[in-house]
Amino acid sequence: MKATATISISRPINEVFDFVTDVDNMPRWISGVSAARLRSKVMDKGARYVIDYVQGWRSSEMEIEVVDYERPRLFASRTSHGSFDYEGRMELSGDASTTSITNIIEDSPDSLATTVASALFGPFLRQAHRRRLHKELEQLKSAISSNR
Secondary structure (H helix, E strand, O other): OEEEEEEEEOOOHHHHHHHHHOHHHHHHHOOOEEEEEEOOOOOOOOOEEEEEEEEOOEEEEEEEEEEEEEOOOEEEEEEEEOOOOEEEEEEEEEOOOOEEEEEEEEEOOOOHHHHHHHHHHHHHHHHHHHHHHHHHHHHHHHHHHHOO
8 A cells, every 4th residue: 555745945955865764753753652772783775774653553673774865856765674665765856945845655465454444444554645645744844843
């Protein structure tokens, strides 16, 4: 299932990119992430980081691999180990004063039940994912604004 959301933030593109790619900031704006730590020496393509993720009643540790990193325009990652598979991509455009950021998430069903639910309720689930992504981008906007 794929979902996309976009927002404009009145901050320079380099600042937004640096904030998004700093794993220490992830719990401030990504729903369900309670902690994150970088396993690699630097954040770049091929880097790995771990998030503590809570979804509903279950908590899990997920290892994420950075599959694309083009400062300041692109940050893409996917799970390499965890309770469910997902791929995420953040595309940024802008200048020294304003940044447009698009968050694209694609996840895979983790059980027969979620496979059936995706088939039956796909449009409703996609809309719920879009709302969640938009909420996270609003949280990102707020977190960056309070970071000044």
